[in-house]
Amino acid sequence: MDLRETDEQRLLRSSVAAMAAKYGHGYLLEKARTGAKTTELWADAAAAGYLGVAVPAEYGGGGAGMVELTIVAEEIAAAGCPLLLIVVSPAIAASVIARSGTTDQKERWLPRFADGSVRMSFAITEPDAGSNSHRITTTARRDPDGGGWRLSGTKYYISGVDETDATLVVARLEDAAAGTLRPAMFIVPTDTPGMTYQPIEMAIHSPEKQFTIYFDDAFVPDDALVGGEEAGLAALFAGLNPERITVAAYVNGLARYALRKGAAYARDRTVWQAPIGSHQAIAHPLAKAHVEVELARLATTRAAWLYDEGDQTAAGEAANMAKYAAAEAAINAVDAAVQAHGGNGMSVEYGVGTLIGAVRATRIAPVSREMILNYIAQHSLGLPRSY
DSSP states (O other): OOOSOOHHHHHHHHHHHHHHHTTHHHHHHHHHHHTOOOHHHHHHHHHTTOTTTTSOGGGTSOOOOHHHHHHHHHHHHHTTOOOTHHIIIIIIIHHHHHHHOOHHHHHHHHHHHHHTOOOEEEEOOOTTTTTOGGGOOOEEEEOTTSSEEEEEEEEEEEETGGGOSEEEEEEEEEETTTTEEEEEEEEEETTOTTEEEEEEOOSSOOSSOEEEEEEEEEEEEGGGBTTOTTOHHHHHHHHHHHHHHHHHHHHHHHHHHHHHHHHHHHHHOEETTEEGGGSHHHHHHHHHHHHHHHHHHHHHHHHHHHHHHTOHHHHHHHHHHHHHHHHHHHHHHHHHHHHHHGGGGGOGGGTSGGGHHHHHHTTTSSSOHHHHHHHIIIIITOOOOOO
């Protein structure tokens, strides 16, 4: 693995950064305040081909990989205007369909992921399942009239349902003859009869909202089942590693934004005839946070590289570690930036206190810090399973 970015990757990074700089944190806050969406930013990123950078070239995408998609996610976030739907649509949904979808599903959806004209949310979590995906109760049973499936169940904390065209739903196939349930995924258009959703009031101010989705005997045709009846687990895991990797990139970008703001304030703010950044009580927390963020960025790049190399076992461990490292580093970075600002750190005007909820949430989602440590203890260290 060569840690030096290629000329193409450096150009991608600088180009995405320049585009996102036209928007910035104020744009995001205004959208959140008014209840509007980041439509213009999404459209610009789509038109430039950034959202489809990892979609296979034969479907109109950039033909690159997860390394390039993390660059896109990180640089947009580093401008202070992160796009959460990059995680759930290009990273999860497009990756799942590209790796596990049928030929028809690839031809139908991937060109639209490539040009950004379609957005897809991802529904796995449930009110009573928590981190235990084995307790998922959303069930798909054969429609008695044939030709499709009936979905019943509830999904919880699903991002951006109100601005996506379809939802990739993790369910369990009901096998009445065998009396078993098998994992499966379905592409469910948002306007499907029997599918309803309502917003969850959140403490985090973001243009992207969280929802509870209800499936009440919702009908989906046979071609909505991703990859066929036997593709369940393989299809699901095709999306979980990209999810963790791009969340890490997303939060790395937010951490860089916070540190940039904190360092600039510490250079310019003068108290007792000296910039406050000349005092170690201000400088050291920022410097320590910078070290942690750079290490998290290295971990994220490594995880993305392993994923692109097709080493899914190593990528699974690396993706979990990258997400853990990035969340912890970002929380510390935002805290240091807020503290450097003093009272101004809690003012919306200065643009750092507004990040507290966003980075804190990444310690919980999409997989909690505790479950990552369980995974590392068991799979990396060979310790007995604790749950």
